[in-house]
Amino acid sequence: MNTHVHQPSIKQLTWRRSSYSSEEGGECVEVAATPARVHVRDSKDTTRAPLVVDSTTWTEFVNFAAL
Template sequence: MATEFAWKRSSYSGNDGSACVECAGDRGWVLIRDSKDAGGRRLTVSRAGWHAFVLLARS
């Protein structure tokens, strides 16, 4: 049985659903998906990698 994650949508995503990114945590990893294709491919990065990305995006 597949594990279901608690996906969180970006606060910058619009209400129309046209450009939404969702993330979920799983142990030492962060999973990222396109909310328009919830069953599609997922990008998996380490928590450290995600943290570095967020810091860079904020700067």
């Protein structure tokens, strides 16, 4: 049985920016979620490698940040 889960390349990811971000730039991050991972990158420098965390860790972070 093959348990390998296909992970899309960085170019295949759909990146989202916060609705609080303006079109004028500023300090912002973008996220792209897959079932197993969440990729986080600097919107001002999208050529740098993103931070990648598992989905559970991302959920814990978001819940903590919402407190």
